[in-house]
Structures are given as structure tokens and as C-alpha cells.
Amino acid sequence: MHKRKNAAGRYLLKTIGTVIGLLLLVVAGNARALAQQVAGSVNNEEFTVAQLLKLPGKVLGEGKNTRPVGQFKLLKYRVEEVQLPRSIKVELLGQKVEVDKAWRLTVTGGPFPVRALPAVIWIDDQIVGYGVENELLSEITAITFDRSLLSEGGTISLSYGEDKQSRVELPEKLSLSSAR
């Protein structure tokens, strides 16, 4: 009786083993078949940033520092007022307003790296705008239509991306009478 049970068990195992073997062949064959298949903060439609960078400007303020500071070897700033050839509508703080002036804030130093993240120029905790490098990588300029951002005595700083913690400050505060 015991022997017969063993024999039946062996037969059952043999059968299951054969079925599994066949299944393995199918799976392996399928895998082989698969393996063989080869296989600037400015947002207006009337003037481009390029145009606004080229328009003549009146210098309202300019730093005097000559000692490079920090990671980007920052030197000084320059604020220019740009009279637009005609009034345009721009969006400021979520509202459409008509403006006839723009302001350029330029930071000098470098050579500035050409990075994927854009340079961002700040005054205190406000973003003035995303910066555009000049060809020699010695200047970065942001353009704004919002005069109120240019706060007298404000701290000017530069970052890549908008993370406040990574800002590097210029040694001089903003002075709009410093060009005189």
C-alpha cells in the first residue's frame, strides 16, 4: 500500500514536472523571440527684450565698487531709464496698464556662467527680472516696467533660479542719485 502511494506520488510529480518543463520552454522561446526584435520678466507683445536692450537709456544710478565680490565676482550695478518710442500696454501686478518707460538694471562682474537656470536680479526680496547676459558674459541685465521695484537704498542681489537662499549680494546699495 505504502509502495503504491509512493509510485502514485512519483507519477504525479513526473507529470507536473513535464508540464512545467513545457511551460518553461514556451516562456523561454517567447523571451528569445522578444530579444530578436531589433530594433526676461518682460511679457509684452509690442517690444521684444532684444529691442528694449538696445534702446538708448539715461543712467539714473551707478555703483562704484571695483573689488570683485563673492562667487560671481560681482562688481557694480547700473540703472537706466528707457523712454519707449510709444506707449504700450503691459501687465503689472496682474493688471493691464499703459507705460511709456522701462528701466534696465544691469549687474557687472563675472565672467558669468552660462547655465540652464536663468540669472535673476533682486532688489531686497523682490525680483526685478530674469537676466540676459551680454556676449562677453561680463554683464547681466533685467528689465522692468515697474518703477516701484527700484527702492532707494535697496539691496541688489543675483541668483540662478528663484531660490532666495542662493542670492549673492552686491556690496553697494541702490542709489538713484549716484550717477550725478
Add this chain to the structure above:
Amino acid sequence: MKIKMQIYTLAFLILFLLLNNTGVVCAQTPDPGAPGPLAVTREEYDFGDTAFTPTNFPGPVELRASVHYPTNLSGGPLPLIIFLHGRHATCFTGGTAFLQWPCTMAGSQPIPSYKGYDYVSEILASHGYVVVSISANGINAKDNQVRDLGALARAELIQKHLDILNNFSSTGGAPFGTKFIGKLDMTRIGTMGHSRGGEGVVRHYILNNSLGSPYGVKAVFPLAPVDFNRPVVNRAALSVLLPYCDGDVNDLQGVHFYDDARYNVPGDPAPKHYILVMGANHNFYNTIWSPSSPFPGSADDWLAFTPGGSSDPQCGIVKNNQRLTETQQRGTGTAYLTAFFRAYVGGESQFLPLLTGDAPPPPSASTNNLFVSYHAPDNPELRRDVNRLLNATNLTTNTLGGAATQSGLTPYDLCGGDAPEPAKCLPDEPNARQPHTTPSARSSLRGLSQLRSGWVDLSGLYKNELPGGSRDVSAFQAVQFRVSVNFADARNLAGLAQDFSVALTDASGSVSSVQVSSFSSALYFPPGSVGPVPKVVLNTVRIPLFAFTGVNLRNIRSIEFKFDQRLQGALLLTDVAFASAPQ
């Protein structure tokens, strides 16, 4: 004794079959990054520095590209892979780099960023692909002057090159004559973009669709990408590579491409992936941008752009740092770019386990210290979302309509998603340390909605019940979720990996529980201490269902996360699902 042996053999065979069927482990997964059997030829075409002007772009750009292809083209038409480099200095003279286009200064020459991916182009071409790497210096010189920072210009440049390649393949033309006629398969295309090129390939996918999909883009791979405008890829395979020690795009904002695409289009048949590569930086993926390059402007971006970065224990240059060398880092690019394109453009499905994370990195990757995340296609046979954790409702009712409950967890809230969720999950940490919620330069979209939670004894529990009709999970390969240790929560001890249990309970009350650490190392404590690191990146944990023994997978009543392995801890979590690899 003999019968015992036979039973062991049988058990082994059954286990082997199960493993094979689930796609898990797969020690036999071949290395996609190993050189292939075909000889490769490299040539270029060049239609000049000012041959093309993208729409509303402030200047003309070049039409120049390298082409790697199998020397013997008789097997064509061959699938086509497009590479697009990112933002970098455009010209140089002597040891000085600058930003101009064309390079008109005396003695100046272009920096050939488009040659920086030759190492992976050669591998792909040796496996039967035509790889075209596009030069985009003209865009780099002026892209900060346009609102979208060059995304559309890059997209149009790619499309223009596809038009050129289509001409090569249909009518032929200089400089190749008739060589490529009938040899380029314009219905099987993959695109890879690095850095700003990463957003460029995503934007291109949308542009090509908007034109009626004249070209068949099957797979899109942004590598260390920016995501300023938040365009989204759906209905094409997506993979994003995120270098943990990226010193340029140091907030890893490209993870938004994956996060934004997940549930964007109901029925989206495309899989999505990302690979977090520990110890990798931004520049080493391009040989021209790397310190070993002879061109000025190259740098180890982590060291160059991270103040104090050299002293970081993970990404710096101190003893026992975890940084990859240039060669090792390119190995990770080679492995996962080739796996992705060979799987989704070439149909070589044997590489899918690498892309789901079920198989370990192949030898060509040169490191095991990376994490693969995977989102299955929106197909009921491949993915059943248990809890997407998208809004406050999901704190009490999961995506399946079952109860979501907790005990002993604090907080138990959502963060990072749309208001009223707080915009950031780690309120006192900089954006660069929390990529899933980092703001976008040209979009007001919020980030990833995440469950923020923690526990203070071994009884913490998070439970999702499966309602009737969704309890048969036997056809899926795995239960999976995305998770990160919250390094800013003091309940996690610095440097110590977390762990917890995942338990399935069936209708009869039988419970099977497994530890996460048995299947994944994603519960690491995020390393680093300087600037953008440590950072929370929610990596996918996939636990194969065969691990849950003694429960009836045809009738599972609930899935529980039991925080019973560490006395205390805190996590960020999302995307709880049952899922399988693409078919």
C-alpha cells in the same frame, strides 16, 4: 528523501516561473548599454550658422548635426533617435568662452556641444539605430530674451531637422546623396534633450502633435531638464533622469514632467519613468561640458555653482564622498537611455525590467546607487490606483472608493498640491531641497500632492480598503507606491534608513506582511548637507505580489502600511497602486 528532492526541485521551478512571469529580478536581463554587433559610421550635415529662424526668435540659428548610423544600412528603415543639448557657452577663443551667435569675434569658433553625446550615440547605432545630435548654439545665445526661455525655438529646431531627415529618407540630398533613401523610419522616433534641451524635447512632442503628428515620436527622455513652462507628454513613453548632485538645475525641477503627466489624460497608454542617479551632476552627461574637455566653459557644476559644495559629504570632494566620475556617470546615461529607446522605440521588451526597477542596474551603468521610479499605463490590466492622494477626500476615501484610515499618525495631511494644500511640504527648507514642489519660472502650477505623515511608536498604521469589485489583484505584478524619508522631521535620525511593513489582508482575514527594506532601499535618509542637498525625491517602491504568501490575491480586502519597524519616523508618500510592467 528522493521525493523531498523532487518537491524542492518542483518548488524551485515554480518560483522560477513566477519570477519570470512577474518580470521581477530577471538576472538574465541583458545589458542594453553594451556595444552592439554593427559597425558604426559618423558623419555630419551643416547648412550654415544662420540657416533657420524660429518663430519670434531674436536671431537666426544654425542647422548642423552629427549622424551616427550602422555602416551597413541594408536593414533599413531604421528607428531614429534625436539628441538636443542644453544651454552652454556658444563660442570660444583661446581659453575664453562667450555667448554670441554666430561666432564673429576674431579667431573665435563654436563650442560643439552637440558632440557631447557621441559616447551613447555610438552604442545605439551599433544596435541598429540612426542617432542625430543637433547643434543649438544659436538658441543658447539668445534664449533668455524670449518669454519661454527658448522652449518653442528648440521644438521648432527639432521639427526642422526632422523635415531635413525626412527629405534625406524620401528624396535624398546633400551632403548624403541617396544614402539614406528609405533608411530612416520616421514613424519610430525617440527624442532626448539635456538641460534646456529637456524641456525642448517635451515642447517638441507637443508641437509635432499640434501639426498633426507628421512624425511618430514614441518616446521622450528629458535628461537633467528644466521645466520652466510645465508642458506635458502624454501618449508617448516618458523617462526623466535626475542627477542628485546637479549643481545647475539644482532643484531637479524636471521631476514635474513625470508628476504632471501621471493622471493628466485618462486612458493614457504610455508608461512613465524617472531615474534618480546618486552622485551624478549636470554636466558630465555631455563630454564637451565636462572638465576633461579641451573647451573653455566646461566645469564640474556642483563644485562651480554650489557655494561650499566641495565640503558636502555626498556631492563634494571630501573623503568617502559618493560622487561618480565622468565615465561612471556617462555609464548611467548610456544604460538608461539605451534601455529606454531600445524598449519603447525599438520594441526590445527585454529591457523593461530595468525601466520598472525590477532588475538591478546593468553593468554599463557603473553604479547600483540609483533609484528607478515607474508609473504604469492607465490600463486596468496594468494599473489599479488604490490611492492617488490628490486631494483632501483621499485622506478618508481612496481612489477606489474604499475607506482610507490611519491611527497613531501625526501629521496626517496633504501638502504640495493645489490649494488649500500648503505649497511646500517642508516649509523651512529651500525649494532646491524639495523638487516635487519647486516653483516654475513660467508657470503658476503647483507641485505634487503628497501625504505627509509620521509616527512616534510601533503602532502607527495607514490603511486603504479595497471595495468589492476591485479585490482581485492576482493579475498584477506588484504593489507599489512612491515614498521619501522626510529629512526635515527630527523623528528621522540623520543617516539612518527608515523601514516599515506592507501588509495585505484577504477576505478571510489572513494577513501577509513584508518589510519594505527586503525589496527596496528607497527609504534611505537623504544624504548631503550643503546647499541643494539633502533633498526629498519620492522614489518608487515595488513589492512583488508573490512575496505576499498565505493570502488569497483574488480577494484582497485591504493594504496596510504598518510603521512597526522603527520607533519613530516621518515620510512623504503618494501613488499607492497595484501595477505591472508595460506589455
